[in-house]
Each structure stands twice: as C-alpha cells, then as structure tokens.
Amino acid sequence: MRFFGPTLPLLSACVSISEALAPSALHNQRSAISALHVATDDHIQIEGDTLPMESNDNRVFVADISATSTERSLTSTFAQFGPVHDVTIIGTHRQTKKRKRSTYCFITFTDATSAQRAISSSTPTEEYKEIRPAKPLVTRVRSNASRAREEERLLRIKQLGKMSNLIVQAQSSHLDRFVHYLERNNKLDITEMPLLSDEDRNCEVLGSTKTNSKNVSLLYLSCKDPIEFSRKLNNDLLLARAINKTYIVHRGLLEGNLSTSQGCNDFAQMLCEKYYQSSDDVNQTRLQVFPPRFQPCLLQSLGTVTKQTNKFISKSFTHMLSVVEVYKYNGRGRANQHADNEARLYMVGTFPAAPQTDVFDTNNMITSCNDGDEVSRAYYKLEEAIATYEEIKGNLPPEFHKSVAVDCGSAPGGWTKCLIEHFGCRVYSIDPGALDPSVLEMKETRHIQAKIQDALPLLLKDTGAAGKVKIWVSDMCLHNMSDQVDLLLRAKESGLLASKSFFVLTLKCIAGHSKEAYNAQVERAVDKLRAIAPVDDVQTYHLFSNRSGERTVTGYMR
Secondary structure (H helix, E strand, C coil), rough: CCCCCCCCHHHHHHCCCCCCCCHHHHHHHHHHHHHHHHEEEEEEEEECCCCCCHHHHHEEEECCCCCCCHHHHHHHCCCCCCEEEEEEEEEECCCCCCCCCCCEEEECCCHHHHHHHHCCCCCCCCCEEEEEECCCCCHHHHHHHHHHHHHHHHHHHHHHHHHHHHEEEEEEHHHHHHHHHHHHCCCCCCCCCCCCCCCCCEEEEEEEECCCCCCCCEEEECCCCCCHHHHHHHHHHHHCCCEEEECCCCCCCCCCECCCCCHHHHHHHHHHHHHHHHHCCCCCEEEEEECCCHHHHHHHHHHHHCHHHHHHHHCCCCEEEEEEEECCCCCCCHHHHHHHHHHHEEEEEEEECCHHHHHCCHHHHHHHHHHHHHHHHHHHHHHHHHHHHHHHHHHCCCCHCEEECCCCCCCCCCCHHHHHHHHHCCEECCCCCCCCHHHHHHCCEEEEEHHHHHHHHHHHHHHCCCCCEEEEEECCCCCCCCCCHHHHHHHHHHEEEEEEEEEEEEEEEECCHHHHHHHHHHHHHHHHHHHCEEEEEEECCCCCCCCCCCCEEEEECC
C-alpha cells in the first residue's frame, strides 16, 4: 500500500512507512491513523493532511489480475486515473491443484472521480481483464433463501409428526417404487376399481424426508392399525429390497439431542416420565433407534435412569420402544450452533411386541428367498413382474398354463425355471451361455445355445414351437434398448407367436444418469411398440428387482 501526499511527521516517529510495508506494519500504521484522526463527512483529517475515508464510490473491483502483479505495480498502473489510496489483492493463497481461483483486487482512490475515470476507460490489459464498480453484492439472498427452505422443511416435518403413526426406513433408490406399491395395494391410483373409503383404507402415505445416511429415506404413514400393517410390510418378500426397518410411533414430536451423553440422559429421563411411572412399570423392552449410532448411548442412559438395565438388553422381550430422529438443523455457521444442538426433533413409540412377530432381517429374507445365486435372483425378478401384472390386471388365463414359452437371454436360467414352476411351460431357453445344471436337468427345458437372432429360424422349423409360443420373455442386455421391441416384433411377424401371446421385456438403459432420462427412453420404446404392433394392456413397471436404469414392460400381443 502507498500513501500520496505530504509526509506525516507524527506517524513517522511511530511507524516506518516504506514502499514495501509488511502486513503487521500496515496494521500498526492503520491503528495509529485511527487513533489520531478526526473524521469529517468525506475525509480523515490528520495534522493538516487529508485522506479519504473508504467508501464504495471511490473503490473499484479489478478482475483476473496477473499472477505477477504486486501492490506496487498496480498502484503505478492505476495512478494514471488519479491518486491511489489503497490496493488490496485477494486470492493469491487460494490456488489449489484441483481448483484454480482467479486472483482479483480492490483499488481505493482518494476521490470518487478517479474511480469513475478508471471504470470508464477500462480496457483489458496483460495485467488485468476487467474493472467494475466495487458495489457490495446482495450477500443475504442466498442465506435468506436457505433459511426459508429450512423453515419450510421444519414446518413440513411438524405436520407429518402430527399425523404419522408408522415410519418406514426405506432405500431412497426404491422409495418411488415403494410408494407406488402401497398406492396400488390401497387402490389409490387404479381408476378401474372403486376407491376405498378413508375408514377402510389400510394406510395413507403422508410424505417422505431424506436423511443424512446414504441412500436412506423416511416414509411417513398414517395407519388404521400400525402394528398389523408394520408386520405385513416386513413379511412381504417383494418389499425386502426396499425396506430397512419400520418404526411404530405415537403422533407428536419430542425435542432433544441424542448426539451427546447429557442429551441422552435428559432424553432417557423424559421417556421414563412419559412411559414409566416407576421402575416396576418397565417391561422387557427392545430398543430401536434411528440413526442407530445413538442407540448404545441411549440404551445405557435408559438403564441408568430406570435402574433396570437388564430389561433393555434381554433377547426375550414383550415390548418395543422406537426412537426416530426426524429433524436436525442443516444450516451452517456458528450462529446456528445452538439450533444444531438443541432443535432436534424425535418421534417415539412403545407397543407390545415379540421376537417371533416383530424382529425382521430383510437381508436374510432376500437370501433365503433367492438362495444367494444368480438363478434365484433372476427368478425373483420375473416372479415379481408376473405378480405385479396379475395384481393390477388379474390372473393370467388358464390357457397359459402348460403352454410353450421362449426365454431370450436365459442364462443362467432363472426365468426359465420360473416359467416352468409357475405355469408348467415347455420352455425354449435361448442363450449362448450355459444354463445352471439345476435348470438344464428340468424335463421342460429346451436349451438352444445360440443368440436369439440365430435361434429364430431353428424355432420356426420346430413343429413344437412354430405358431405355438404363448409366452415370450426377455431379460437381455442389448446395446440398443429398442432391439428388445424389434426382436419381439420379428417373432410376431415370422409367425412364431400364437395369438394373444403374453410378453415380459426388461428394457435396460445404458445411457443417462437420472430417473427422468431412463423413463423418457423407455417411454419412446413403448410408444414405438404401441404404434406398430397389435398390443393390448401394455404396462411399464419399475420393479423392486430392477436396477435404477431398468424398467419391465408387460402386455399381450394379439
């Protein structure tokens, strides 16, 4: 920084002013000036010398200055517009290998006229690219908008807390599918069937919130019988991939903070006052907490407060106590530290329970259902597709039982096995790869070890297949998703398919990264199918067994 004007005798006795003042010296100099000045409207008076007060009118913003620029070089450059009072360079210490930040500076002139001259004559040079007025930005817009969103989120959670009595911890990637499943089962979105009355409705989906845990969301439900409905959800094999855990809670919210030991003690004391009038009222209780990292501390605090530690760790329990953190302030800054620590909201519930009916491990359910192998996982996908279709449209007619089926891209054989066990079909299993021995040994299996394009002529020569195929299924992964539709149309045009044949196709998107992109690609393929083929009852599903970029399409080919 440089000062222009008469020498300051008094200051020179206190601070040595030079062309290259150190930062500490600059700070001391400004402190000395602050101690000596007498302020006027526009200037600082120091023993007869007049220096300008810093204001936005006499300051300019200089963008993208050269890496070699210094306060001295910038002062010399901008002296052509008028006396320079101060140069502040910003950004030299914020360069990183991953993120390059442009260095910029603020130039303060002794008067507003000089600043205006600099702005008016601004032309890019090797030392800088742009000069603009140093007007303050609207710094509160972003924080105010963030605060408004946070308040809106809090209000929404309070509303959900007043109405919910069952919270489902679900996989975020499966949340939409889970909600659609609930709506189908409650007949909320099936126009062909009359809507259930509010009194008869098993549950109402109120809303959902994201959590800080990866791929975990909380779904809020209002149920007529939350205990029974929770057990049904946990016993539904279709939901095993979507549901992590269910929490039966009482309507209403409690404030607390389980992130500290003292907070756990206070919360345990509050729970005891609310649910246990004395230590004799404590039943054999299983505790489940979300997020689960708070469970050990709260479990210890409950044992300490009730003096009944053994009743909260017993494997044979008669009650379940659920504690779910539904709100934590997501703001930033020290000013929000109090809110972060104190304004956490929880939903709590206690109800009669037993290990036989209320302890579920969805991971074990998936493993026991699928035996952990590729055959069973594929089997489960087709089984879910058929069950979903029949749930909406009714059971497939008897004519499909003991019929002829074609399974495209069949290896290792899960879909072939499903067709045989569910419909007793004679299945032409098409795939260059090998089938699992358990599938190959089934008497209904006819394995053609070739691509479907090469297998079609062979099928047309087979008197047991030509014109008799009633079920066409394909789980192939093709480079062009529309090829699934083209192969189905080719089979129809060649005369391989019987009239009123049923099809199940997995459309696998290999491009895009969002649900909207996947849905758009699938919609184009299905529109093509409807436009050029005689099809009926075409349905598109995002099954629990589908990956994020997969959709299952079912329907009839006339």
